[in-house]
Amino acid sequence: MTSSPPSHRAPTRVLLVEEDIEALAIIAGDLRQRGIQVALANGVSMACERAKTARVDVVIAASELAEAREGGLSLLDALAIELGQLPPVLLLVREGPGPLQGEAVVRGDLDALVARIHALAAPSNRGVESAPPSAIYSGSLAKVSLADVIETLWVDRKSGTIAVTTPLGAGDLRLQDGVVVDAVYLRFEGMKALVRMMGELDGRFLFTPETPAVLGRMSTPTKELLTAAADQLAQVGSLRAHLGELASRVLLAGDGGDLSELSPLARSVFARLRGPATLEEVLDDLSEPDAQILAALSELDSSGRMKRLAHEAQRVPIVATDQLHMMRALVSRAAAPGFEGPARIVFAGTPSRLAVFAHAALCLADAIPSIEPPPPVPIPHSIATVRLGDDVDLELVALPLVPAYAPLWSLALAGSAIVVRLDDAAGSALTEVCAAAELPVLDAQILVGALEEASVAQVASLVRAAIEATQRS
Numbered sequence: 466m467t468s469s470p471p472s473h474r475a476p477t478r479v480l481l482v483e484e485d486i487e488a489l490a491i492i493a494g495d496l497r498q499r500g501i502q503v504a505l506a507n508g509v510s511m512a513c514e515r516a517k518t519a520r521v522d523v524v525i526a527a528s529e530l531a532e533a534r535e536g537g538l539s540l541l542d543a544l545a546i547e548l549g550q551l552p553p554v555l556l557l558v559r560e561g562p563g564p565l566q567g568e569a570v571v572r573g574d575l576d577a578l579v580a581r582i583h584a585l586a587a588p589s590n591r592g593v594e595s596a597p598p599s600a601i602y603s604g605s606l607a608k609v610s611l612a613d614v615i616e617t618l619w620v621d622r623k624s625g626t627i628a629v630t631t632p633l634g635a636g637d638l639r640l641q642d643g644v645v646v647d648a649v650y651l652r653f654e655g656m657k658a659l660v661r662m663m664g665e666l667d668g669r670f671l672f673t674p675e676t677p678a679v680l681g682r683m684s685t686p687t688k689e690l691l692t693a694a695a696d697q698l699a700q701v702g703s704l705r706a707h708l709g710e711l712a713s714r715v716l717l718a719g720d721g722g723d724l725s726e727l728s729p730l731a732r733s734v735f736a737r738l739r740g741p742a743t744l745e746e747v748l749d750d751l752s753e754p755d756a757q758i759l760a761a762l763s764e765l766d767s768s769g770r771m772k773r774l775a776h777e778a779q780r781v782p783i784v785a786t787d788q789l790h791m792m793r794a795l796v797s798r799a800a801a802p803g804f805e806g807p808a809r810i811v812f813a814g815t816p817s818r819l820a821v822f823a824h825a826a827l828c829l830a831d832a833i834p835s836i837e838p839p840p841p842v843p844i845p846h847s848i849a850t851v852r853l854g855d856d857v858d859l860e861l862v863a864l865p866l867v868p869a870y871a872p873l874w875s876l877a878l879a880g881s882a883i884v885v886r887l888d889d890a891a892g893s894a895l896t897e898v899c900a901a902a903e904l905p906v907l908d909a910q911i912l913v914g915a916l917e918e919a920s921v922a923q924v925a926s927l928v929r930a931a932i933e934a935t936q937r938s
Contacts, residue, residue, distance in 0.1 A: 477586040478502040478519065482512045482526040482540060483557075490620040492525075492557075499579050505617045509540050513547040514604035521552050522586035525578070528556040528569065553585035602672040606631070611638075611663050612691050614670055619643035619687040626676040631668030638662070639681070645690055646681030655682050657754055659690070660697045697756045704759035708744070711766065715741045715774040717821055717919070718765075727768070731761040738765075739817065740839075741774055741824040774824055774919045781921040782830040783851065783929050792932065793857040799935040804880035807850060807858035810931050811877055813895055813906075814887030816843045816865040822887060822918040823848045826861050829925055843867040845877030851928075861928070866890035871898065878902040882935045885909055885927065887918065907934055 479496065481503050483489040493503045504519055506512035509530065516524070530540035531554075538546070545551045555578065558569045568585075570578045604614070606629075614627060618640055627638040629650065636650030636658060650658035683690070705712060718738035727735065730753060737747055744762065748755050765771050784792045799808040812822060820839075826848050827834055835847040843865035851859045864877050864884070868891050875898055878884065884899050884906045886892075899906045909916045912930040917923050 476500065476502050477522050477582060478504065479523045479525050479582060479586075480504045480506060480512060480516055480519075480521045480552075482506045482508070482524065482530055484508060484527065484530070486616055486620060488527075489617075493620065495575050496579070496582075499575075501579070501582060503621075505621055507613055507617055508609075509538070509543050510608045511604075511613050511617065512540060513543050514609050515602065516544055516548055516552075518603060523582050524552050524554045525582070526554065526556055528558045531556055555581055555585070604670060606665055606668045606670060609670075611665070611670060612695065614672070615640075615645060615687065616691060618672065619645075623672070623674060624676075625672055625674035628671045628673065629662050629665070629668060630670075631662075631665045633665075636662050639676070641681065644687050645685075646683055648683065652749075653752075656690075656694070656697075657752065659683075660694045660701075660755065663694050664698050664701070697754055700756035701759060704756060704763060708759065708763060708766070711762065711771075711773070712744050715743055715824060716747070716762075717741050717772040717774055717824075719770045719772050727770075728761060728764060730757055731764045734758060734761045735765060735770060738771065740820045772821075772919060774821065780828060780830045781925045783853075783925050789853065792929070793853050793855055795932050795936060796853060796857050796859050799859075799882040799932060801880045801882060806880075807860045808935075809860045809862055809881040810928065810935075811845075811862045811864050811881045811884045812848075812887060813864040813866050813884055813890075815890045816867065818887050818918055819863045819865055822924060823863055825919060825921045825924040826928070828921040829928070832861075839863075842870070844870050844873050859928075859932070864895075866895060868894055874898045875902060878904050883907065883931055885912065885931050887916065905934075907931070 477500075479501055481489065481493055481496070483492065484507055486507055489505055489507060493505055496503050504515050504521065506515050512524075512526070524544065526540050533539045533542070541551060541554060554568065556569050557572045559572055568581065570581055611627075611629065615638065618627070620643065622643040624641050624643075627640070629636045629638065634651045636648070638645060638659070639647040645659065648655055648658040648662070650662045653661055685693070716738055717740070718735050724732050724735065733751065734747060737750055742750070747762065748758055751758055762771070796808050799810075801809070812819065814822065823839070826832060829849070829851055831852040832849040833852060834849050837847065840846050845862060845864045848861040848863050851861065853859060862877055862881065864874060871891070871894050874895070878899065879902065881904060884895070884904055885908075886895065886906055887909050896906060909927055912934065913923060913927050916927060
């Protein structure tokens with residue numbers, strides 16, 4: 466006679482919900498010493514997410530969470546909606562009778578709590594069951610904040626990786642015994658990556674335990690780290706509100722002034738803004754914390770050292786629709802004989818002024834940016850091609866007036882219709898090169914008066930006047 470194989474009961478698994486993170490850790494530790502598996506949640510949203518992804522025999526929660534709150538459901542109502550059927554519930558009370566919903570157990574009475582857990586879980590533990598479900602934990606950042614996820618895994622002393630996916634991209638947080646030891650998000654690392662991920666409300670997270678160890682770049686205790694990150698997020702929100710419309714504008718460093726009176730970071734931001742950039746581009750390009758960069762931008766703005774440029778979404782046509790046919794005819798006649806491609810107009814000036822002009826030119830209607838990015842050195846380069854319809858195009862070319870690169874200027878002039886000078890930089894050298902190329906040079910001030918190159922409307926007028934001038938030259 467053979468004996469039947471012994472049955473294996475799945476260990477009892479509870480979901481412990483408590484907003485007091487220290488109390489959560491103490492109760493979880495006591496229950497685990499009694500052989501009970503514990504999943505943790507520090508709020509209603511996290512409890513719903515955890516209950517959906519793991520088998521739960523009993524829910525243990527602070528009695529305060531059983532009460533409906535302003536603007537939200539009670540824990541029990543939320544669980545019933547998410548799961549369809551509410552598991553057995555034990556509510557932890559400090560003293561006296563418990564709430565109307567759920568069975569009450571006095572806090573600190575561990576023996577009574579464990580006895581009630583086993584009694585309530587017994588029906589679901591009958592018979593042979595498989596091993597407990599995977600410890601992988603996932604959820605939506607719209608429902609559970611990343612800070613809550615990290616805090617709960619810290620209490621649980623978990624090691625593994627939290628993978629975060631948002632509309633902007635992906636990131637990873639590595640934990641060792643609950644301590645955050647590394648963070649990467651997009652191209653950011655360390656604290657900046659952590660703060661960026663904690664600020665994301667649209668996306669998902671997935672915790673995978675026992676992933677390969679990494680060389681940790683972070684050593685701050687988790688509780689201090691989360692507090693510091695939350696403080697930075699609050700500062701970022703406050704500073705963004707203070708900067709107001711700067712967040713939607715393209716920025717450029719202003720001229721003049723003594724930079725020595727600025728903070729070191731403000732000088733770094735000023736250097737980045739030598740070329741047009743949005744606020745988001747500045748935040749992404751510098752490694753310092755976003756809150757510090759925003760404070761530096763505020764410092765520059767308060768000292769009058771930032772210009773606001775038009776955004777590329779603000780498109781301005783070169784001419785009105787009823788004059789477009791005439792403009793196409795003029796551009797067609799401006800094309801240099803013997804040269805392939807569109808008609809070309811060269812705009813010459815200092816590199817800083819050309820950078821602003823180029824940004825405004827890209828805001829012209831039907832302007833297509835050059836496929837090649839602006840070169841890192843001040844040499845001639847294409848800014849954009851303006852499509853005028855009927856296979857008629859106009860190429861706008863930048864000629865930075867830096868004498869050291871004067872031998873390259875003739876390459877930009879060949880095949881061009883006219884040169885428009887934005888300022889007096891390297892005046893004689895430009896005149897000589899244009900004379901050798903038999904190319905007319907006109908001053909922008911003569912064509913349109915005082916030019917504000919940051920104005921898309923004025924740039925449109927200048928381009929239009931330059932095209933018309935090609936027929937008089």
